[in-house]
Amino acid sequence: MFKEMERSQRDEIVRRFQAETGAKPQANGERYKKGVCPMCGQKSLWIFGDNPWKIQCDKLNSCGYEISAREMYPDVFDNFSKRYAHEMETDSRAIAKAYLREARGFNTAIVNSFTQESYTDFSTKATTPTVRFAMPGDGFWERLIENLESFEQKARFKPGYSYKGLAWQVPDLDASKIKQLWVVEGIFDAIALLHHGIYAISAMSANNFPDHTLKQIYQANHRVELVIALDSDVVGRKSCLKFYEKAREIGFGKVKVAITGNEDDWNDKHLKEAFKPEDIEKYFYNGALLTAKTPIAKAQLMYERNSFNQFYLEFGSRTYWVKVDAEKLNQDKEVEEVEGKEDSKEVVSFKSACTVTQIANCTIDFLYAQQEIGTNEKFYFLNIRTDKNQNKDSFNPKHLGSASEFKTRVMNTVTGAQFTGKTEHLDKIYETKAGSLRDVNTVDFFGYANEVGAYIFKKFAVKNGQVFKINAEEYFELPKQTYIKSTFDMEKFDPAMEYQNTWTDDYFDVYGVKGVAVLAYWLGALFAEQIRAQFGSYPFLELTGDANAGKSSLLRFLWKILGRADYEGQNPNNGSKVGYLRTLAQVGNLPTVMIECEGFNLEDLKTLFDGGYLRTTGQKNMGNKTHMPKFRSALVLSQNERAITEGSRDNQLALLQRLIYVHFDTTRHTPARRKKAQRLETMDMKECSGFLLEALKHENQIMQKLNEVFEGYQDQIMAIPDMNVTRIGLTHGLMLSLLDALAMIIDMPEMLINNTREYICRIASERQTELKQDHPSLEQFWDAFDYLESQGYQVNHSRNDDYLAINLQQFYALCGDLKQPLDDMKTIKKLLPTSIRYKYLEHNKTVNSKYDDPKSLQQGFKAYKSLRCYLFARKSNLKTGS
Template structure:
């Protein structure tokens, strides 16, 4: 394995002008260092042809030193050298008058060279020149240097010299290959002899001449091989390419790729032995002795061509890029590129499909219209064995978001690792230092702007219409980006309950918060409308992100709970990040898969949820109302909703880029606030910790995300609101559930009626015995509404006003004259 130092330690090769200061004595200090140390080039031969300049991107408000080379007719080309990834492009080009059609001539070229190598980039031309070649750069592969070629031709004609051979040495990508073939023909029409050279294509990275120079792979033997690759590129037919390959490899059968198609070459050695006049068994040794075809046997290529067959196996080029596996399900795929002259697609193909033409053929047709495999099984085996041998493996996740295993945020087209954002590469995975990883999940789709400077001008408007409650919700939302890390510190992360009457603004608040996370036109999902499988897939498909459950606890028109397979108490284990569902793994064993809960839960509905005390202690609760709503406020909310996603998504980007600082602040603050809540009388440990965690995130929001726009006073009042919320939650848990309170109100109402007696115990027992069927029948006749008995039975066990003792107890009824009835028994409260 060979790895470039620049790939492993990129920090050492990013900010040159910070290390090498520009002075009057050394005006090109950073440029010199960049070329010499960053590119491995000797600056002696190009001294004076470049200068160090400064480039400023006014839109982003950032600057960088550049290495600038002068071009003909007053133009120039420059490379940004200080943290170039910050900019939309890494190089700038200024054309002078009619610059197109000219090249950059290496200043140390011989005066009238016999061979000229034409590269795309100046650095490539400089690298090749250090190995004894005369070079020029066309700056772009699309720039045919017509004017420079005519000037060169006139110079040679004036000196009565033979025109030089042009070696077109563009990059080994589609554009480079296409323009090479095009320009070879154009230059040949001008009278130049043309050949090509190609840098090798390697799956782990795209190599150019500068890379090969730094890797020590531009020796004469290497250059000869690159000329051979160029000859294959400029071959005029598949048969010609096959002959070139055969003369280079001496193999009698092989596959080759030509013009975005896959071919098979087969040599008839018996026929060839007849052509060259040797015994069949001597053909191999004879060909090995042929070292220079032009001197030894000029007819050999024609002999080989006439004695061989070239047949098409597939009307596309097939390339295995890497291997990927889902360790949980033990499923694996080969990630492949299928390319034609029209374009390319990348797709996954299983080992089962690769091993059988009858399965491989329909798979190709399903991923690219009109692509056919017509080869035999043996030919497919040879191609795929060559393609997949020693193939690299890319690690995978089956969700979107933070991977604790890799210490990175993996999104659709962006990843964040150790405070740096990385774009997905051409092969559909992320290169994070020495780690190669991707997500197998297709949803949700997050659009995150990692390029532009963060703009939070919307904050004053948001704070004006949402106030302290909005700040608290946003702080909790910020905390969800670090839920896994916070659970690693405190073993839990709180749920959030956002309640409010219709029109109170819950939906628009949630939609705006989602847009801060790069998700457009989304509020959440309704678990009462989903199957259990769909619900738990929603819970498993993201990490370090909120999961918003909307209107999941509906009541019908009579106030009764609508039927739903979803129960809030099922979520209790998610509070600590433990699994909330297990399923069997599809294999021959007894394995099960219980994915941990990696996200955070937001519940948004019109009424508070009905759940056990254990569930309620896991919740932060805010109730929104329509009080104070104005037309001006509506216009502000409308304005917030019109902010482009490219701007709002910078909130999440800035947060996760500052992961280390945010978690450090959180660790320092959460213990302080937890102690404060206890000293203030919030002695319920879980409630105190829940609100302390969000208070700490308010400080993180203030110091590390909205720094400069959020004021100290806004942070202070939000934390005061959290204290009130904690007190209200404790008070709420000190009282009965609202439905239990309603039950006892109806009981007291019925007991006060002259003709109703609900307590089957005598008055001196100091206990209450209620026969629920009779109670419900009488309550209904009196026009009183109660929840379903099943729901009521569950809630009555937590009764505080009258403490629950037991259920279905046989009681000698004082109402039915000593008749025994089964009752729910409670201890009569003191206030009664």
């Protein structure tokens, strides 16, 4: 094996491989076998003990899973500065050497023309060692080694340097003495080829034809064979053809093309040890196909290599079906041999025996297969390309199983695209292109996917604090061969990638301790799934406020620091139940804000406290499988009045125990604070939305902090006098813990932190007290009733002193006359079944009032007025009766 590992790396990889897969040592540790394969699920994964660079499944035919140790355990390799600090004392290039050796698979004795430098991004203060190579003139190119998530690019040129027309080459390359020279894109590609006896120069980019360098080489050796060997992506293929023609214009008589044919570059092939003679032959074959002048010429190349009588080929931006009459072709060859025809006649023979028919005016590229987590519904992501247009879209198995279905889908994907082939042609394209597709998982929500432990957004993902950009094929490549994307897109979501702390002073002054408490909750919402996994649940937040108290402005700003503009929340009353349930399923580890919830039944939301299932629907198939989306978010209720749930007092208490309650008023409003509030409202989102990424980068530290302090804070809440509800200890203990976590992200004055702690303890105590009382609106109702009854007003129609019978219409009319304040009757009707002061029994009970009916007295006899009343017991042990 060409790549040796450090013993510390080897031991760590073996240890983690055993721990994660269950593998066991064999032959005194020569191999570690019977690990569980993540692809097939069998105990067939193994590694070499001495050099565990490659992790592979031994079921080669049925599975063939393979991954490098670097891909599986990137953290074992990346911290070069720490691992080679001692070596740096005696070797100034120790880190660069280790990077080239371990990450690139190079023997530094073969390539020695590099230096070790360092680079600092002064906007982020991030620093990394680099490996630097000199470029022609006074330029350089360097590859960054560590902390790559902190930089916009992985490599850089000397500022102001132009490499146009130039190529990098090893210093001792003598062009006059070589027979063949490859032109590749990257410096590491050129070095990789050198390890296999192939001389190469680096054009540095597929867009840079190094004409100046090549003209010098041509003058030194005009007989050298030139091999254009750029990357195999779309840009690389196009540039190969351009380079090929331009090289001929310079005068090179022998020019060939070699490409890998897949996403690997030459450094990748070097790491995979794919430079055997048959491998190189295939790379030249791929290049010959690329440079074929006509469809028939390409068909002949493919037939001579594979001997298929029927196959498809792509030429330009079109797809053809080829049929070869082998018997006729053999007959023509025999005639040629007898008549001694020229070699060029072989092409004529092939043309006469071959039929090439266009089956599509486009090419069909299978990019990857995507499977939705939860439903396992499979789609294929294709790129359809014509001469003028291209577009990527998903195709389901039904589209790919029928030529007519496929034709319709293609026409719907790209304007002007057309498929005229048969189903058998489509089957062959699918068989060839889909067999080795990469499986990409998809999620139909936005944010944290617990299944992969990563945050999945539209343009970037975050896992273990590391940021990943979306690739050209619109999915994320996460560690351990995890490929994933989201099929959901949040409107107006565009957070900044850099954190700017220019808003916190204004925020603290405008919103005070209540604003800090809400911000701590908002931070915790970004880790709601992890918190539920660790502590069992995550609280709801209820925000209420007086008129013009600033509650809506606060929510809009909090969304702004997460990168969502012009948004407050969604009113559940404006749509169907299915609609708001879908809203609750749209995000993971982001808040879900429901505004103006008055009149909305909150009964179904209690199970979301533990991250329960939202609803059950049948999958669109003939089976019995169902889809049950989970609540992955944090629930915020924002309205003018307190939350109310229908049903018994137990239901009301169950909701109240889950709520953190914060009420805003206007007591802090001053002209100076109003100006600061306006600054927050008009602040550009780029100035503050870096908060999201800053928080997610500290995921591990935040969860560690919560684990360290939660138990102590929970005990502190439970130590409050008369506190006996453990759920209040959980919810408000978490709030105190999140305040400590917030202080890790944002600098806050110690006094503000202490005052916020006191506030959280106070609202915990208030919640405990409230659980022993009626809802404030109901307390107001009973206070009015007791007052009116004590003053002799006819508000209780029950003839039994143990019971109350109240006609709400009469009671409200009387309160109105006497200017007794009450909440609206609709709200009170919802609250009455939860009554504590007087036990609720029933409503719409017909009661014969104990008060005389004036109309009956006028008719000469005594009678009682019949009224429909709400019935209550003055004592908790009484049953229905009046």
